[in-house]
Amino acid sequence: MSSRPCVAITPGEPAGIGPELVAGLGETFPEARLVAIADPALMENAGATVTPFEPSADPAPGHLEIMPVPLGAPVTPGVLDPANAAYVLETLRIAVDGCLDNRFQAMVTGPVHKGIINEAGQPFSGHTEFLAERTGAAMPVMMLAADTLRVALATTHLPLRAVPDAITDERLCRILRILHNDLARFYGLSRPHILVTGLNPHAGESGHLGHEEIEVITPALERLRGEGLHLSGPLPADTLFTPRHLADAAAVLAMYHDQGLPVLKHVGFGHAVNITLGLPIIRTSVDHGTALDLAGQGVAEPGSLQAAIREAIRMSRAGG
CATH class of the missing domain: 3.40.718.10 (Isopropylmalate Dehydrogenase)
Structure with a gap:
């Protein structure tokens, strides 16, 4: 053998x-x-x-x-x-x-x-x-990787109008635990730093552009930080993908398919890899x-x- x-x-x-x-x-x-x-x-x-x-x-x-x-x-x-x-x-x-x-x-x-x-x-x-x-x-996690950038998705192949309803406290917590555990298992990162995007422009701008950040995303992140996960967010997606934010990040969790993957594919199209975690x-x-x-x-x-x-x-x- x-x-x-x-x-x-x-x-x-x-x-x-x-x-x-x-x-x-x-x-x-x-x-x-x-x-x-x-x-x-x-x-x-x-x-x-x-x-x-x-x-x-x-x-x-x-x-x-x-x-x-x-x-x-x-x-x-x-x-x-x-x-x-x-x-x-x-x-x-x-x-x-x-x-x-x-x-x-x-x-x-x-x-x-x-x-x-x-x-x-x-x-x-x-x-x-x-x-x-x-x-x-129960909960697969789609992550694409190119060079040092890794982008996972909170939702995958959904119509855009269905995304807000799919982003729940339970879903975010399960996905972030899987992402945390598999980054440790497969990449040797004992406490990976994960950046989490908001759903709305400017991460909701304190509720003026949407309430998902206040009502769902932030409480989920606070709960997981209490479990020891190293999380930053919710962060505005339009400024998250910059060298200052990404410098010490193990991965980004984007809320939906076309929020995170265009950036990833711009960086690595032709040599990027799609990885299913969980x-x-x-x-x-x-x-x-x-x-x-x-x-x-x-x-x-x-x-x-x-x-x-x-x-x-x-x-x-x-x-x-």
Whole structure:
């Protein structure tokens, strides 16, 4: 049995750039076993040379192993087909279950197309929610990292009008405890300093621009400070992401998706990593979409996928 961590990789939407990015991994990560959960013909057409996955084997470093899952329909790069939605979800199920039974020490996900999965009649709001349901995790936490900046989200894939109602004392406390604990577990930070944004412009400006900061966010932060968490906030989001505030911060908790992630992606698009905390498994992902317009042309940049794999390997060794 190999002593190298075994990392499952789901290439995502088969008509997107995921398969060719995974196929191009080659000998990039000799320190780990990389296992693509995918249709073998799809991966070979994308340029991969694959070895069948045997859990008890110890293959030579640099091989891309494969656990076969058949496509629902032939693939044309750049052309979505709802007949392959079930295939995409099946690759995720296999990877998750393999992590739960310790065949894999981590999983890395390529980009999926939520629209085509839902069009096929499979309700799907995103990887984060899917993984939480599959693993039985009560409160997954979505965090993206680029260089030294880490941004977690209090809410993920919600319409903007639904966000205020979703930000509750219970939700904030649970998310901040998970963020605190996983920063300690995976990053070696014994008392991580977490910056917390307000919801409203200027963090509500003492109630003149909203009351969520006064009624919900501040009381939650005060309770958690009493438990020993090192928290600053609620802070105005438009000035929080500046060197003075970020200098000693381990992470930022933003209240909603497009409050925190545009800054993160401006800093690190192409090499940022999406990390799901609060799960019983390790999962990282790319920070980009399916890029259907680039699929099959051999021009897609692999930086984010490579960063996600590096982070999965590091996390598996740090706290897996």
